[in-house]
Amino acid sequence: MYNKVKFLNAGDSALVMEFGNEIAKDINAKIATVVENLKKKKVDGILDILPTYRSILINYNPMKISHSEIVDILTELSKLNSSNQSDDVRLIEIPTIYGGEYGLDIKNVAEHAGMSEKEVVKIHTGTDYLVYMMGFMPGFTYLGGLDERIATPRLKSPRLKIEAGSVGIAANQTGMYPLESPGGWQLIGRTPLKLYDDTKEPPVFIQAGDYIRYVSIDQKQYDKIKNEVENGTYKVSIKKVKRGDLHE
Incomplete structure (x- = not known):
């Protein structure tokens, strides 16, 4: 797992939040925590959330929410403790x-x-x-x-x-x-x-x-x-x- 998550552009209406460069349960747990809490937020403008082995692809409507606003939201969510996942x-x-x-x-x-x-x-x-x-x-x-x-x-x-x-x-x-x-x-x-x-x-x-x-x-x-x-x-x-x- 990276010490700090990376944000990568994926065109003008999507971004990738990357957690690491390997297949690992701790990375998956972190991804699951962010995805779960992002869905709970129901952020207006986010169209789709697609988790992968080591990253999350977020599609969004740039007319409703900016790239920087999404990065700020995701950065905060990345600080959540994945050990608090539901049992x-x-x-x-x-x-x-x-x-x-x-x-x-x-x-x-x-x-x-x-x-x-x-x-x-x-x-x-x-x-x-x-x-x-x-x-x-x-x-x-x-x-x-x-x-x-x-x-x-x-x-x-x-x-x-x-x-x-x-x-x-x-x-x-x-x-x-x-x-x-x-x-x-x-x-x-x-x-x-x-x-x-x-x-x-x-x-x-x-x-x-x-x-x-x-x-x-x-x-x-x-x-x-x-x-x-x-x-x-x-x-x-x-x-x-x-x-x-x-x-x-």
């Missing part, structure tokens, strides 16, 4: 079928780790992952906390098509593809949940600051959940838990 967090369970046609690269991950595919699944489902940020497409999750034992480099040649719901690993990150797209992550499984649904408001039920817990399911469970999702009868498990009860 309650949202834990979202993601049912996932691993291996086979759904996890084409789980063998690669297992061989790279020097373990069996079952061991990879056990390790992957044994951690609750912090959602550091939402990524390059609506609903794409960048999760922290992947066990180093199963960290695996990206594919040398990205795929042109990855199915929506695919769960993958890229170096020391894990995450999910909400929509069909190209990509180079090592695919280890797939969830039948709709991670992005433009018929709902909001269309994405996962937020930065949430925790994700993967739950291993079999083919029968996958088909059942997929059918319920398509019929609109499936209810995603989202619980409020204490930070101390998380598996990190």
